[in-house]
Each structure stands twice: as C-alpha cells, then as structure tokens.
Amino acid sequence: MAIRQVRTIGDEILTKACKPVKEMTPRTRELIEDMFDTMYEANGVGLAAPQVGILKQIVVIDVEDGEQYVLINPEIVETSGSQTGVEGCLSVPGKCGQVTRPDHVVVRALNEEMEPVEITGDGLLARCICHECDHLKGSLYVDLVEGELMDQDAEAAEDEGI
Numbered sequence: 001m002a003i004r005q006v007r008t009i010g011d012e013i014l015t016k017a018c019k020p021v022k023e024m025t026p027r028t029r030e031l032i033e034d035m036f037d038t039m040y041e042a043n044g045v046g047l048a049a050p051q052v053g054i055l056k057q058i059v060v061i062d063v064e065d066g067e068q069y070v071l072i073n074p075e076i077v078e079t080s081g082s083q084t085g086v087e088g089c090l091s092v093p094g095k096c097g098q099v100t101r102p103d104h105v106v107v108r109a110l111n112e113e114m115e116p117v118e119i120t121g122d123g124l125l126a127r128c129i130c131h132e133c134d135h136l137k138g139s140l141y142v143d144l145v146e147g148e149l150m151d152q153d154a155e156a157a158e159d160e161g162i
C-alpha cells in the first residue's frame with residue numbers, strides 16, 4: 001500500500017491534458033493500486049492520475065456501488081438528463097460548490113487488462129465520471145461552479161467529495 005501526494009489547485013500539472021495509455025506495465029499497475037489507496041485514505045470516491053502528478057489518462061472510481069472502476073483512456077460517448085448538486089475535489093481541499101452535470105453517462109474505456117469496457121452511470125456515478133474525465137483534460141470543477149465556492153465544513157452533510 002502506497003499513498004501518493006495529492007496535487008492541489010495552483011499546481012500546474014492539474015491544468016495539463018493527459019496522454020493515452022498505450023500498454024499496461026507493472027509500473028502502471030502499481031500506479032493504479034496506489035491511486036485506489038490514495039483515494040480511500042482521503043475518503044474520496046474518485047481520483048485521476050494527474051492528481052498524483054502523472055499525466056496519463058487513468059481514472060479510478062468507487063462510489064460504493066460494489067464496483068471498483070478503472071477507466072483507462074476514457075471517452076464519454078453519451079450523456080442525458082441533468083443533476084445539480086454539491087461537488088468537491090481532493091485537489092481543492094476544504095472547498096465545495098454547486099455544479100450541474102448530466103444525470104446519465106455512458107463511457108467507453110479500457111480496464112486494467114486493457115480490455116474495452118462500456119460503463120453506464122447514473123446519479124453520483126455519472127457526476128464522478130464527468131468530474132474525473134475533466135481532470136484528464138486539465139479542467140477542475142471550480143470553473144463550473146454556480147455561484148460561490150463554499151467552505152466544505154458548512155456543507156459537509158451534502159458534500160460528495162470527488
């Protein structure tokens with residue numbers, strides 16, 4: 001188990017576009033394991049590789065629906081509906097804000113074995129997929145916040161830290 005340092009807003013690496021993964025290597029497997037460890041340690045529900053300083057298109061997600069998702073080179077191919085809710089990010093500690101996202105998302109990606117997968121997400125999973133895919137493009141949710149960025153403590157009950 002290895003916890004990696006989570007990069008925070010202001011770090012240039014969070015603004016850069018990530019490169020696709022071409023092949024699975026022991027090093028990349030270790031990165032994915034560490035990303036899960038780091039996410040769980042921080043009580044997050046999703047984490048993207050640039051958040052630990054690696055500019056590769058890799059996302060891990062666990063919204064406590066019984067699945068641990070690994071999305072490599074993800075591409076959102078379908079969105080519908082709309083949900084507005086409070087969102088946070090491990091790279092923006094102590095803050096949260098209201099963001100509108102699709103309520104239904106279909107994403108195509110490769111799994112840890114580099115096999116093509118298609119995942120359908122609704123509600124929190126849809127929100128999380130969108131949030132993490134934005135990280136891979138160098139975007140943070142703070143640019144989508146409606147109104148003011150809030151202190152997380154004030155909204156702790158509603159927060160869905162991703």
Ligand code: NI
Binds near residue numbers: 135
């Ligand atoms: Ni985030």
